[in-house]
Amino acid sequence: MQQVxxxxxxxxxxxxxxxxxxxxxxxxxxxxxxxLLMLDRIALAGVSGEVFTSIAQRLxxxxxxxxxxxxxxxxxxxxxxPNDAAFDQVSYEITTTHLKPGCAxxxxxxGFLDMIRRN
Numbered sequence: 500m501q502q503v504x505x506x507x508x509x510x511x512x513x514x515x516x517x518x519x520x521x522x523x524x525x526x527x528x529x530x531x532x533x534x535l536l537m538l539d540r541i542a543l544a545g546v547s548g549e550v551f552t553s554i555a556q557r558l559x560x561x562x563x564x565x566x567x568x569x570x571x572x573x574x575x576x577x578x579x580x581p582n583d584a585a586f587d588q589v590s591y592e593i594t595t596t597h598l599k600p601g602c603a604x605x606x607x608x609x610g611f612l613d614m615i616r617r618n
Contacts, residue, residue: 506602545573
């Protein structure tokens, strides 16, 4: 089973080379492909990007399956996918992600939970 979650996008504006001075502009939405394969009580959750560990841990905690495994870099590349709290930090992954904060974490977790319930 597959579905796509679209989240608001952003791009790094040219200018300051100091990390604390980075500015971002709106950009096209980013599509995140979600793929689910269920085998008995095992859920394999594929995401088209490099997902921060805390999103995978949240999915595992909220999943009704005894074993839930997130597989990243599956079916395309949406780039770095930080959890919402990570946007408070300044790091390479946060400054290079094409996603705005506040969408991807819930879109991924809730998207998979909805797919699991429908199956």
